[in-house]
Amino acid sequence: MRIFAIVKRILAELLRDKRSLALMLLAPILIMWLMNIMFSANSDTKIKLAAVDVPQIVQKNLEKTSDVSIVEYSSQTVAKEKLQENKIDALIVYREKANTYNVTYTNTDATKTALTKQALNVALTKEKITGLSQAIQKLEVIINNINPTSTKSLFVTAGNKTKINSYYKYGNSDTNFFNKIVPILMGFFVFFFVFLISGMALLRERTSGTLDRLLATPVKRSEIVFGYLISYGMVSIVQTTIIVLATIWLLKIEVVGSILSIILISVLLAMVALAFGILMSTLAGSEFQMMQFIPLVVVPQIFFSGIIPLDSMATWVQYIGKVLPLTYTGDALTKIIMYGDGLNQLIGDIIALLIFLLVLVALNVVGLKRYRKV
């Protein structure tokens, strides 16, 4: 069988090509590891505030908030200078007459601004509650003096803190935006690496002239395409498994569904990427041109694939998302990881990916006509 001879040859070539092998198998781990560092470092934002004429009780409340430190200034001018020099993240000025807090933010980091707003709100609410509970206590004393026994139990609770217990359907209190995009990023990396390697491989075959030589034998065009699909498909199973496991372990992602389903969907995506890479390589004249496709056709996929919720966008944008394979894997992987869906619930996504694969393979077989007319 010619297909198997082609598969054998491609695998033999690949095993000798240590650089490509490393790129395919080690680079995804490296990137996931870097992301792990990046996103775990980001979790504790500390803010520094300056206060002018802010009541002591509010200042205390602010200070009690974790990751918030506060410095009091007697004059506004000094405090403003500090703000200019970026030494503090926000300046809070209280005008007693108008009972107004004027807050100036550095606003160079949106997270810090948001945190400041939140902390101030909490502090002010607390102040009100404290005031209220003090009033209640005073009231209690008065009432007690009138009738020592009857109402006691009523006000005991007022001094107690209300406790909130949080339960999470998925993940824990650390679950954030990042967890939501991990399935999409994982799909993206599978797509990216397989696209690049397979595209480069066929391109090299073309520029070295071996494709011409191959096409000068009675080999069928489809045999070449399937030879590539099978050999790189085998490699991509290994690669995808590595990416999936590295993501889950390194980034400590909680998977509600089955890891096997994740790998299956990813391998399907890898096959689509493979066919897509091969197709794009027929349009590229050199390896550099192949690289130029990355910002053009690979990177945009990431924006349409669910990182930003598509249903909030214009209809035409939603239609673009529908013709990109990453949309379907992003959806499927999210459902497996976060909701524990089984493959039978993802049949729509799977069919969409299979259609992509079928169309791309057919286009490839026809596309090779550029290099041999029969």
Next chain:
Amino acid sequence: MKYVVYLKQIRKKFDKQVVLREINLVVKKGEILGLIGPSGAGKSTVIKTMLGMEKADGGEAFILATTMPNRKILGRIGYMAQSDALYETLSAKANLEFFAKMKGISKEQLTNEITHVARIVDLSTSLNRRVSEYSGGMKRRLSLAIALLGSPELLILDEPTVGIDPALRKKIWQELGILRDAGTSILITTHVMSEAELTDRVALLLHGNIIADDSPQNLEKQYAVESIEEVFLKAEESEELR
């Protein structure tokens, strides 16, 4: 049809550049036809259009009595491209095995075939080495060996002797002679005029036309010169005067 190759009014242009105006050419059974012309004359283009790798803009090509392009016929043709086109990271043997399988040579014959063609090009002792370790000449020979796999009825060799030392070049021409005597038809291109003397018939390709087509001896007589090189120069002159 008695011709192994029959090209009828083949035309080909790339964008606006007309490369082949009207090519009429035949290769008979058991002869060596030399397609001669300077670099860029369109020799490789003639070959690629007749094999179906480029689409002709007009005309017809028949190989072994079949209208080209035709995939099955390719199994009966040995083609050696101008570039070496080898899998550099693999051994010479792996290259030969791969292309043998592509040509549809059976498992039983595989080893025999490889030994046979390796002996012809004098590579028997270095078959297990990687192609990337080969010298330019060795790559050329391996490339030729691949074309010889499966004893094709028609050999199409695009500048096969470029970068090969004179001793081996002579040996290869001898071998081509033996193949020809055994009934193989050979179409060979070269821009080395001295090699043209070794062919049975020469076709001069210039400005997209075959400007002369005869045996080297007849051509030299016709132009009253000593060598094909001079024939070529004279033919070029008269072409330009026209």
